[in-house]
Amino acid sequence: MEKLVEEAVVEALRDGGGEAIRLYVAACAERMAPLFTGLRAGEPGREADLDFYAECVRDLWHADRPLAGAAEGVRRLERFPELRPNEEGITDVADTYAFFAALCLRHALLSHGSGNADDAVSCGHAALTAMGMLDQNVPGARFLAEEQRLQSLSLSGDATGLWDASFAAGRERFRAVSGRLPR
Numbered sequence: 001m002e003k004l005v006e007e008a009v010v011e012a013l014r015d016g017g018g019e020a021i022r023l024y025v026a027a028c029a030e031r032m033a034p035l036f037t038g039l040r041a042g043e044p045g046r047e048a049d050l051d052f053y054a055e056c057v058r059d060l061w062h063a064d065r066p067l068a069g070a071a072e073g074v075r076r077l078e079r080f081p082e083l084r085p086n087e088e089g090i091t092d093v094a095d096t097y098a099f100f101a102a103l104c105l106r107h108a109l110l111s112h113g114s115g116n117a118d119d120a121v122s123c124g125h126a127a128l129t130a131m132g133m134l135d136q137n138v139p140g141a142r143f144l145a146e147e148q149r150l151q152s153l154s155l156s157g158d159a160t161g162l163w164d165a166s167f168a169a170g171r172e173r174f175r176a177v178s179g180r181l182p183r
Contacts, residue, residue: 004128005121006148012155018115019063020155023162025108025123026060027154030166031147032127033057034174036082036101039094049080056105060112063159070113077106093180097173100130124151131173138176 013021036053040046056073067073077083082095082102090096104126111119128151131143150169154162 004132005124005151009124009151009155010117010121013117013120016155018066020157021115021117021120022060022063022066022112023157023159024151024154025111025120026057026063026159027150027162027166028123028127029057029060029105029108030163031150031170031173032101032104032130034170035097035130035177036105038174039098039101039177052076053102053105056109060108061159061163066115067109067112070109073109074106074113077102077109093177096133097130097177100126100133104130127151134173134176137180141176143173143176 009024013024033053037050040050052073056077059067080102082099083106090099104123107119107123107126110116111123128144128147131147134143135141146169150162150165153165156162
């Protein structure tokens with residue numbers, strides 16, 4: 001499978017070590033978080049999933065050390081309906097973007113716990129794929145280019161500025177996807 005993550009980012013992840021990888025995946029997960037939490041808010045029985053998702057994203061920002069419970073977090077996340085295939089597949093807008101957000105978090109947790117650059121690249125790939133799809137469905141959108149820019153920025157080491165930019169980008173994504181939902 002071709003990776004959408006720019007080669008310079010891939011090389012920086014492979015050369016940058018654990019903390020650079022952890023900051024990169026934290027930022028990717030932060031940008032995708034509103035898609036999961038916003039699209040799943042109000043669904044009966046999903047309150048614990050929403051809390052868990054938000055806690056994971058918050059904990060990912062502790063880039064100075066690997067998450068102790070990352071493997072258990074991955075196992076729990078893999079029980080989410082978004083990551084459990086069914087015969088119908090993914091058929092609607094909300095399910096599509098919630099899936100990519102859950103997939104992004106899964107790879108972020110794997111990478112944060114292990115320091116594996118390949119999992120980090122998969123995390124970035126999930127975010128880029130979702131943004132490419134959003135660009136195709138929202139006239140004039142440039143979410144893919146913005147995600148590529150933010151992925152490069154996440155290798156700068158400035159966690160505060162990166163969090164602000166990622167938080168704002170996540171909100172914009174949610175607004176764009178919400179505008180595509182049936183009324």
